[in-house]
Amino acid sequence: MRKTHYAAVLAVGALSLSACSSGGGSGAGGTADVAKPTVQTITLGSAADSQGPAPAVDGAKKGGTVNDLEQDDFNHLDPGQLYVSNQQAIAPLYSRTLTGYKVDPKSGSEKLVGDLATDTGEASADKKTWTYHLKDGLKYEDGTPITSQDVKYGIERLYADFETEGPIYVQTWLSGQDYRKVYQGPYGGKDLPDSVISTPDSKTIVFHFQAPHADAPYAMSMPNVSPIPKAKDTKQKYDQHPVSSGPYKIESYNAGKSLVLVRNDNWDPKTDPIRDAYPDKWNFELGIQDPGLTERLMAGSGDDKDALSLSQSAAPSQMVTILGDSKLKSRTVNQYQPFVEELSINTSRVKDPKVRQAIAYAFPTKQVQQALGGAAQMDVGSNLLSPTIGGFKPYDPYGKLTNPNGDPAKAKELLKEAGVSNLKLTLAFANTPKWRNFGTTLKNAFAKAGIDLQLQSIDATSYYTLVGKVNNPYDLYRTGWGADWGNGSTVIPPVRDGRIIADGVANYTHINDPHVNSEIDRINAITDLKTQQAEWEKLSEYILKNDSPSVPFGYDKFFNIYGEGLGGVTFRQDLGVINANTVYVK
Amino acid sequence: MLRFLVRRVLGAIVILILISAVTYFLFFALPADPALLSCGKNCNPQTVALIHHNLGLDQPIPVQYWHYMVGLFAGRDMPIGHCNAPCFGFSFANQQPVWDIIKDRYPTTLTLAVMGAAIFLTIGVGLGLISAARQGSLFDKIASGISLTGQSVQIYFIGPLAIYLFADNLGWLDRGHDVDWAHNPVGSITGMILPALVMSVIFWSNYSRQTRSLMVEQLSEEHVRTARAKGMNWRYVFFRYALRGAMGPIITIFGIDLGSVFGGAIITETTFGLHGIGNLAVAAVLQTDLPLEMGVMLFSAASIVLFNVLIDASYAFIDPRIRLA
DSSP: OOOOOHHHHHHHHHHHHHHHTTSSSSGGGGSSTTTOOOOOOOOOTTTTTTOOOOOTTTTTOOEEEEEEESSOOOOOSSSSGGSHHHHHHHHHHHOOEEEEEEOTTTTOOOOEEEEEEEOOOOEEEEEEEEEEBBOOOOOOOOOBBHHHHHHHHHHHTSSSSOOSSSSHHHHHHHHOHHHHOOOOOGGGGOOTTTTTEEEETEEEEEEEEOOOTHHHHTTTTTTTSOOOOOOOGOGGGGSOOOOOOOEEEEEEEEEEEEEEEEEEOOGGGGOOOOOOOOOOOOEEEEETTTTTTHHHHHHHHGGGGGGGGSSSOOOOOEEEEEEEEHHHTTTEEEEEEEEEEEEETTTTTTOOOHHHHHHHHHOHHHHHHHHTTTTTEEEOOOOOTTTTTTTTOOOOTTTTTTTOOOOOHHHHHHHTTTTTOSSSEEEEEESSSSEEEEHHHHHHHHHHHTEEEEEEEEEEEEEGHHHTSSSSSOOOEEEEOOSSSSOOOGGGHHHGGGOOOOOTTTOOTTOHHHHHHHHHHHHTTOOOHHHHHHHHHHEEEEEEEIOOOOEEEEEEEEEEETTTEEEEEEETTTTTEEEEEGGOOO | HHHHHHHHHHHHHHHHHHHHHHHHHHHTSSSHHHHTTTTSSOHHHHHHHHHHHHHHTTTTHHHHHHHHHHHHHHHHEEEEEOSSSSOOBOOOTTOBBBBHHHHHHHHHHHHHHHHHHHHHHHHHHHHHHHHTTTTHHHHHHHHHHHHHHHSHHHHHHHHHHHHIIIIIIOOOOOOOOOOOOTTTTTHHHHHHHHHHHHHHHHHHHHHHHHHHHHHHHHSSSSSHHHHHHOOOOOOHHIIIIHHHHHHHHHHHHHHHHHHHTTTTOOOHHHHHHOOOOHHHHHHHHHTOOHHHHHHHHHHHHHHHHHHHHHHHHHHHOOTTTOOOO
């Protein structure tokens, strides 16, 4: 998934304040007060795990209203349009998918289980055909039953020209990269043929993919694999009031301002292994800017006593205060998100791998961590894949963990070997205090390695447009990417496949290695998930060592505080947000 | 008077059309592509082209602008559905009608503006009048000091302090909530007291100093001294002669300020988490949301232009020497 650009822009000011206030010392800027987060491998649950009701939270009770403060608007409620983290954080409250993530409230361990489906799916031997059976007793908010035809219809809608923002895994797996040329959605009166998706009865749905997809159960948990009742579909306007299949239904939505969810009486907890749904109501206040948002959660006065922010990390300017006060710290969540931060190297301009390796050696990981808000916000990293990916194996070819302040001597040596002197590079950064700080830190460190870094600021709203152009005039730029689930299949192909390079595509480094391209095809076809995960790890290590297209420097972390009136606050590692399903009002 | 008003309204329409054209065409000077914000994570050139088409961005800019202006007066059919006049289009970010969003946000801005204006006018002019009446007194010195301090501080500094003190610690005032006149009329007022008070500080500080200065100037005018020499009551002279003379510039400033806050108080709304026009303007810019930017810009500009017309018209009532033609 992706963090919204909007969020990134707004978070910047606060982060730089943190860097100033911590002064590079201990506290938020350091690591002393920050516990190491737990990392787990998210496994597939069994049919028994997929049965409801969800495991109870000790001491939890029903009732009350949870107040959620969010910086960004959701922009969309139509399940077909949901992708960014704040949208995915609330989706399970009103929308169910074929599979979903179940968090054990006691241990915090997470499993993928059947949500609407009785299990995580039955696959053919070649992993091309996947069959799902729906549970009994599934209903929409109006009491009508949820059928497999509704799930199929929900997927058919994803082919319509207005559904542009959600994930595209299922559509492309079913109909190829140009899936809209094959089928234009259900509004012309045509259905997807049974050879693509069949529904032999009202409780069975069968997906016929064009190629093997071992991680289909994970793709079925994406918010757009959701049932849509054809009779209630209002095309684009469905976005304003989708029909609920989850424990809550939409009472009101004012874009950018508020969202109120109230109980859906037709939701049956016995069918649901994931959601406890303790509160009677969820009240979302949108567009609340930091540091005010964090200050409200810290103060917890009035209704804010029962407040949290599902997807928004705390303002770094408040980190020292929160981490330094045991009472405040006792109600915080600090865990890994699936995002990896990297310095992308434009390989169309910086062509010599030795020069790229010199850049990697010169990179000062530790100072950058300090500049970006400290250990509670980001862990120093060296892999292209995040620790949240299954089969994660740390590798560190450029000594980013062992020598986190950088190795300018080694960088100089490599530049000499490459026959490069007086190297001048341009670093593009979003013109915000946080990324200016990042640029200045790099400039100082690179100077020690004999690299003259020219800082080029870009208006924050235009940043990704400009660095996303293939013929951009920059040598270096920071980018980030988050896995959609714990497999390298959602990271390596979109970011490192050289055959898809074009303006706006996520291969920002323009790496185009024939070996990598062919390996992507080979690994995608592996039918055993564990083997596939291990192969993605190997390929990512190969890319970093041989192509050196970027310098991965950090694993993002979620850090925030919640109101003292709340309990059952668990974390979703798959998404990097607070798990709304177990929260209760004390 | 009627001729004057017709002329000013026509002039205002020309100004608004110019503002709309400048805003519209400047948007396309930005390198940011709004399609990328709606393209999902696995973006590709086909999807970008599709979004350009959906948003109407694949047409020449003058054609887009013409359709936009026609929609404002006559409504228009758009891919998402028909948009009734005044059609400001649908937000790029959330596909909601821009006019509906503005209507939803405006009560908060309007309430903040009216309450804030009432406070800053009362306190500012009041302090200025008393200071002018008691020139050189202790009150005058303290009031001048407070005004200078008030003008020096910023809302984003005193706002959080006020929230911490009056809302979180003492619990005397609400920390600031959007208005909901239909369901919670009392809360709509109480929720706006603290933001209005904080917003008013920089305004009344200015008004206090301006009023004092203008009144001191007026009190030294020959006609005032003549009136006093003729034995007229000091209070009568102060309010009837001096204040009337000082009112013109004060009302001019008030009109400009009121138009600005009616168009959205960005910093106050952001500091207090209020969902008014100012907050909307920030969101529109950050999301490269052209229809929303246009809607907010035109609305804010219209507020300022309208209040300027009203202020010009009011001069005739304040100062009989002025004749509108």
